Amino acid sequence: MLRLENNCRVGNFTVFPSNWKTVRANVNLIWKIKFRFYDDNTGQVKQIVVKGMNSYATLKEKRDATQALLENERSLIVDQLYNPITEQFFNREPEAQISTTTEFTKALDFALERVKAGKETMDNLRSIVAYIKKAAEALKYSQLPISAIRIKHLTLLLEKCGELKKKSIIVVSKRKGKTKKGVWTSNTFNQYRAHLGMLFKILKKMEVCEANYPLEMDKETTVKKIRETLTPAQRQEVNDVIMKKDRNFWRFLHIFFHSGSRITEILSVKAANVDIEKQRFKVLVKKGKQYKEEYRTIKTLVLPLWEELINESKPDEYIFHRRLKPGGKKPIRRDQITRRWLQHVKQPLGITADFYSLKHSNTTETVELLSESDAASHNGHTTTAMVRKIYDVNNKQRQLERLKGIDNKFA
Incomplete structure (x- = not known):
């Protein structure tokens, strides 16, 4: 048992099978890393089980993955003082002074x-x-x-x-x-x-x-790839599949698509931040050093889904929490969304566009239906530069079509 600086304790880190480092270890078993974590601040105890190494087929790969996972858990718990019960890192008191001779x-x-x-x-x-x-x-x-x-x-x-x-x-x-x-x-x-x-x-x-x-230092040269988005046929397929497999994710997908917001901004919205009557919701925008609150529009198209969420929520609850239902005291992580996209869309359907491409698609369509300035306003941008350079994926194509029609004959 090891006592930690954050007034917690951790038991021994054990691996099953115990002979995992040897050539005789059975690669067909379900391997696992186990340890108990004790939070003496709250009296809570949690047994941690890690099984990620089982996605590997060969003994060497499984052993290497186990070693990496074991080192990662020890580093998180012992060195970085991560508390798996509260899911928070403990902040050590920083060194009071620093000088030119500090290592x-x-x-x-x-x-x-x-x-x-x-x-x-x-x-x-x-x-x-x-x-x-x-x-x-x-x-x-x-x-x-x-x-x-x-x-x-x-x-x-x-x-x-x-x-x-x-x-x-x-x-x-x-x-x-x-x-x-x-x-x-x-x-x-x-x-x-x-x-x-x-x-x-x-x-x-x-x-x-x-x-x-x-x-x-000079930046290294990178290739800026053309943003891949879903085709109309893929959008219909994704809609049908997710609706059938995970309606809560389907509801999140539609609300995100029409929100003009980042994933983390939507995940941080509480029921109290939503004004159904005025069809708007409040987000905290974190860009650079400046944090500011902004209102975003709730489109009439998805208003019933917002109403559904608010009817299921208490004012102080996040509208999307575990299983993408209302609840919780802190927002869930962004990877809850990207993981579902991988599980329901990328792997089974062979689609390579990422979830965030939905924001690009909605922005592009808003430009085509209204204007760049409307799209910028919907996304919370103060100018149209981001829309033109980043989000409007058809901007170059429309420009190309205009250039095709230039009638300036040489002779």
Whole structure:
């Protein structure tokens, strides 16, 4: 039994079968990692069972996945002080002082404690810092003073992160233990660069480094792919399949499609935020440093679905919670939606467009039926730039059709 800083305890991490590290381990059994977690703040106890390694067929893959999952659980519980009962991370008291002689990795921890960002960004930052620490250890940079870190160090660190990620097995779902093989692309590099820039911005303010070196690094060239959306036939198929298999998800799909909102914004709406009479709902928009409340329109087309939700809800409940029904004291995660899309649409129907493409489709149709400014207003944008550049997938095609008809003869 190990006592943790967050006034919790954790039992031994055990793996079934016990001979999982040997060549005699039976790959056909249902493998599992088990441990008990005790929250002495509330008196609650929870047994954690992780079975994600069973998606692998060969003994080597299953062992590698088990090792990755075991290390991930230990890191989450012991190092990062994650509480699986409250589903919250415990914030250690940050180091009171920092100076130019503070070790590089400790300086990153100092900055990480002071970043103000949404949950998804913070999860990404924690993951990135964990990889940077592994790379720093491999390159003997961990104990370098933060003031000594330059672009050359960061360049080598990101190269090492790429090597480590390509060799790793990534835990996709913390609780269900789902894994995938790690990848490193130009997009990954740019994401690491941007997130490190958030940390160095804080360190620069503390006057322990001379510049925000990550942002002085050149971005890697990426290919901006054409946004894939559902065809009319696919939309009908998706509608019929989801209606039959999971009506609550079907209801969420229709409300999201017509909302002009992000997935996380819709998942954060409480019944008290909805005004059925005025056909509007309030969302908290988190963009950059600014958080602001905005009203979004409830289309008459989906008003009955909103009324249905409100009739099932208490004022302080989220309209979409577990099983996408009203309830709960905190919003569910975004991956509850993307996971359902994978399960009901991508895998069985062979459709490759992602769930968020629905927002692009609705925006495009709003532009065609009304105008760019109406589409921008519906999505909560202050200008039409985002609509034109990102969401209106037919913008280039309409421009192409106009250009085809230019009648400027040479002679």
